[in-house]
Amino acid sequence: MPDFNRPSVGWLCAFGVVLIWSGWLVVSRLGVVQTLTIYDLMILRFGVAVAAAAPIIWRFWPRQMKWWQILVISCGQGVPYLALSFGGMQYAPTSHAGTLMNGTLPLFAGILAWIFLKDRPNGWRVAGMIVLLLGCGLIGWDRETAGVAPDAWIGHLMFLGAAIFVAVNMIGTKLWGLTPLQAMVSIPITNLLWYGPLYLLFLPKAITVAPWSEIVLQGAYQGLGPSILAVMMFTTAIRTIGPAPTAAMMALVPGMAALIAIPILNEWPSELAWTGLVITTGGILLAAGLRPGRSGHHAMPERR
Template sequence: MTTAQPSQFTGYAAAWSIVFVWSFWLIVSRVASGSGLTIYDLAAMRYGLASIIAVPLSLYYKPWRGLSLVQIAVISFILGPIYILCVFSGFLYAPAAHGGIFMNGLLPLISLGFGLALFKARPSPRQLFGGALILISAVVLARDGAALISPDAWIGDLLFVIGAVFFSSYVILSERWSITAMQVIFCGTVVNAVLYLPIWVLFLPSGLADAPTGPLILQAIYQGFVPNLIGLIFIAHASRTIGNANTSSILAGVPGVGALLGVLILQEPLSPLGIMALVLLTVGLLISVRRRRPVAV
């Protein structure tokens, strides 16, 4: 019986860490409105606090080298305020579980659509079957959320889908352009901080001054540093050591873990039909991602 090499062990550990990092981010973002912070404050934390680390790294590595102005502008826009404000707005209407379902869960389906529309890449039967399972489960979960939680939950679901479209565009372009992790940090954090923070300070509503200390610290740490810096490093390490296929398969657990945490921590309702649809969604994700070839280690 063979055992995993140390590098593979750390790769699997990094991939599973990301599942919990993203799943807890769903919970933290869902409860943000109760802290008195606005969605504009959360976006400012995401870009501004992360820049404390991102700016020195960018000055050292100079990641703008090798990128054209068009590439910098496109990646910065895709990962910019429109994307993240749609996502944060979604949590005002829909439960945390729906964030994982409609952002992470729909990524393979949206990527198939982009591939077919832009690059004439015809999906395989496996991809079509996995995509069909994802679509059916998403529709069922959307109806379940509207019935159990709020008739306006569909608004949040739609905003999450818009966020997924943005993120799927980033995934496709980063692969096509061979964007490095440091280039993502530079475009997604530093450039957007320079553009967004002055607008936030001068024109956008803020609850920063009145927010309780505990929730403020939680949101600052998680929105500012965890998903977009630590998460990015973990994903890069997992992809290098265990390959994209294994990493993607593990990350397919985000919707399920997010839904479970929503039930346990936030007492968000999930019906038996919703549980069945969530299982179907996970199966569809696994079918969709297993086709990917691992990257060279």
């Protein structure tokens, strides 16, 4: 049996999460520009995730939480979050999505943590948030990257809204003590219970005419990658190599996504986009609690 407490396993898991989260941005962007609707993408995600988690739903259902608490947390990684993410990708490319969602997440999470958890950010984290705003501002001005629509600002606003929902999910998870396995079962099934009937009765669909290759790719990646594999790898990385090194690895997600999008989507970031991406990556490290010359104490959040 492999020793899952070895540091080498932790580093591999951390890099695996980077690949999964980066790949999610690219696969999702690919999904919204092909045949399937964003509503199809969401039903595939929740349907596959529920099927995969079915054997452990009864055992790990969060019975210690109230129904409205489960609903709040589920929305933070569920339909509202995905609708904004997928919707934004109809207007802006992968590099914008990765930078704006990952870049503003520590900012929104820090503000909510200060309000609800009384976790006041120190000077370095505040500096990181300021750097984040600068990097994201450059992305907001970018109109030269391949795939940027004339009204890309709509997509940018959607990405900011998506980041806010994830921040709410993070704070609720911390506040109400939701474990990774409980999140794996409660988030997809809660969303499927109310979104499934809405999708079947009212929302536009293209799943019956889409190629099977699209359906299999989106169903497998959306339902298994971020929802199940990434959660387990992220938890393992934190336990073996610690929060600060894990946070440093997660800062690679925007850049990795931009690189993957070049051969798959032919989305070449402009010089302005690359500059904003680099600045945002530095801001993520500072906002995550990594001080120059010292180890940090905060890890990047579980999401996607």
